[in-house]
Amino acid sequence: MPLVSAYDSLERLWSAPMPFLFQRRCGPEDRAIPRNYIYTCLNDALAASGRPLRDPDASGLDDDEDDDGAED
Numbered sequence: 001m002p003l004v005s006a007y008d009s010l011e012r013l014w015s016a017p018m019p020f021l022f023q024r025r026c027g028p029e030d031r032a033i034p035r036n037y038i039y040t041c042l043n044d045a046l047a048a049s050g051r052p053l054r055d056p057d058a059s060g061l062d063d064d065e066d067d068d069g070a071e072d
Contacts, residue, residue, distance in 0.1 A: 006032035 003017035022033040 002030040004030050004032050006034075009034075 001019040002023065003019055004023060005014050005017050006020060007014050020032040022038055023030050024033055025031075
């Protein structure tokens with residue numbers, strides 16, 4: 001698995017090159033797929049199945065910019 005850097009919009013910095021699980025080929029380079037796109041895809045797939053993705057407190061899972069810094 002290729003090592004790629006990813007931008008963390010919550011921390012506002014680039015990660016060191018790592019073997020991110022979700023990657024895609026973009027031209028001649030590999031890029032990490034952003035977490036908000038993964039959330040969107042999971043929510044869409046689960047909504048189509050009739051079972052929306054939920055947090056443990058039963059609220060909907062979304063990519064809020066006012067995150068409290070907790071790990072995803």
